[in-house]
Amino acid sequence: MSGTAATGIVNTAKWGSGIGLGEIAEWLRTKNKIVVATHVKPDGDAVGSSIALVRALNLAQQSAGPVSLPTRARAWYFGPRPSWIKRVVGESPALSIENVSEIEHEIADAVVIVDTGSWVQVEMIKPWLKAHGPEIAVVDHHAQGDIDIAPRRFVDTTNAAAAQIVAELCRIILKKKSLAELPREVAEPLYLGIATDTGWFKHSNVTPQVLKAAADLLATGVDHAALYVNIEQRERLPRLKLLGRALESLRLFDENRVAVMTISKKDFSETGAQAADSGGFADYSQTLETVMVTVVLTEADASEFGMESKAGEKLTKVSMRSKSVAGSVDVNAVAKEFGGGGHVRAAGAKMAMGMEEAKAKLLEGIRKRWNT
Numbered sequence: 001m002s003g004t005a006a007t008g009i010v011n012t013a014k015w016g017s018g019i020g021l022g023e024i025a026e027w028l029r030t031k032n033k034i035v036v037a038t039h040v041k042p043d044g045d046a047v048g049s050s051i052a053l054v055r056a057l058n059l060a061q062q063s064a065g066p067v068s069l070p071t072r073a074r075a076w077y078f079g080p081r082p083s084w085i086k087r088v089v090g091e092s093p094a095l096s097i098e099n100v101s102e103i104e105h106e107i108a109d110a111v112v113i114v115d116t117g118s119w120v121q122v123e124m125i126k127p128w129l130k131a132h133g134p135e136i137a138v139v140d141h142h143a144q145g146d147i148d149i150a151p152r153r154f155v156d157t158t159n160a161a162a163a164q165i166v167a168e169l170c171r172i173i174l175k176k177k178s179l180a181e182l183p184r185e186v187a188e189p190l191y192l193g194i195a196t197d198t199g200w201f202k203h204s205n206v207t208p209q210v211l212k213a214a215a216d217l218l219a220t221g222v223d224h225a226a227l228y229v230n231i232e233q234r235e236r237l238p239r240l241k242l243l244g245r246a247l248e249s250l251r252l253f254d255e256n257r258v259a260v261m262t263i264s265k266k267d268f269s270e271t272g273a274q275a276a277d278s279g280g281f282a283d284y285s286q287t288l289e290t291v292m293v294t295v296v297l298t299e300a301d302a303s304e305f306g307m308e309s310k311a312g313e314k315l316t317k318v319s320m321r322s323k324s325v326a327g328s329v330d331v332n333a334v335a336k337e338f339g340g341g342g343h344v345r346a347a348g349a350k351m352a353m354g355m356e357e358a359k360a361k362l363l364e365g366i367r368k369r370w371n372t
C-alpha cells in the first residue's frame, strides 16, 4: 500500500487501491477548495459519505488555525435526489446541480469522489472532472470502476458501505483514536450510509466490522430511531402507488427463480411519482420463497442521468438483487455484461433499449450463470 512519496500517486493498472487512506488525508490537508462528489441519483450511502467528509474537512480547517474557511469543502449532488436529502445535509455546504452550466466556472484544488468510481455514474460532471484530472481521489467499495477517473483510488470491496471507509478517513482527518470520538454531526451521516447500504443491518454484507463501526458511531450520540423515521417512514403516497404498479407488473421466470418488475413512464405520470421514488422495490419481490434473483426495469430518460438524449433513443434503468442462498447468481457479472456493475448481490446498469428487449437480454444473462 505504499505510494510514491512525492505525490502519493500510484497508478495501478487495474481497478483497486493504489494508495492508503492516510495518504489521501495527508494530500487533502493543504487543500483549501475541495469538492466532494458522488454518484448520480445519490442514495443514503452517497449522501451520508459525502456530507460526513465535507463536515470533517471543514471542522479540521477550523481547528487548524486562525483562518477559518467554513466552506473549504462542499458536496455536489446531481440527478434525482431522495426526498429526505435536505434533512440530512442541513446547513452544510452543498451544491445541487440541475444544469452542467452551473459548474463551468467552479474551481477546486482537490476533488474526492465517494461511493462510485465509474464514469457512467458521474456523466453530468465528467467534462469538469476531466479538467481536474490530476487532483482527484476516489473512495469506493464497488467491484467495478474506471481506472482513469482518478490517480488516487482507495477501493475496498469488503466494506458494506462507502461510509464505512469514509468513517476511517474522517477519523484520520480529525485525528481521533476511534470512530466513537467523532463529532456527532460527522458520525450521523456515516451511520446513515452504513445503515442504508446494509438494508438497516439485514443484508449479507453485514460483518463484525460493520457492526463495530455502527456501534462506535452510535456511541457519539446518534439518534438512530429518529434517523430511521426520518429516512424510511416519511414517504409520500405516490411512491406507494408506484410500488402497487410495480407489484402488479411482477412476473416470474426460470422455474420461479427470477422475478421481474417493470415500471413505465406512464406508471410515474399516472401515480404522480418521481424518478427517485422507485428505489428499494426489489426488496418486495425478494420476499418470495422461490425467488433468487430480482430485476426491476424502469423506463427512463437519458436526461435523468445527465446524459445527452438523442431523439427516439430508449433507455432502461436496471436494478438487480441476488438472494444470499446457495446456487444464486452473481448479478454484478450480469450487470457488467451490459456496461453496468455493482456488487455480487446488488448491481445495476443502464441499457439503451426498451424494457422488453432489456428484459430478454437480462434473462439470458442470468440464465447462463445459474450455479456459478
Ligand SMILES: [Mn+2]
Binding pocket: 045, 046, 115, 141, 160, 161, 162, 197
Ligand atoms: Mn454504497
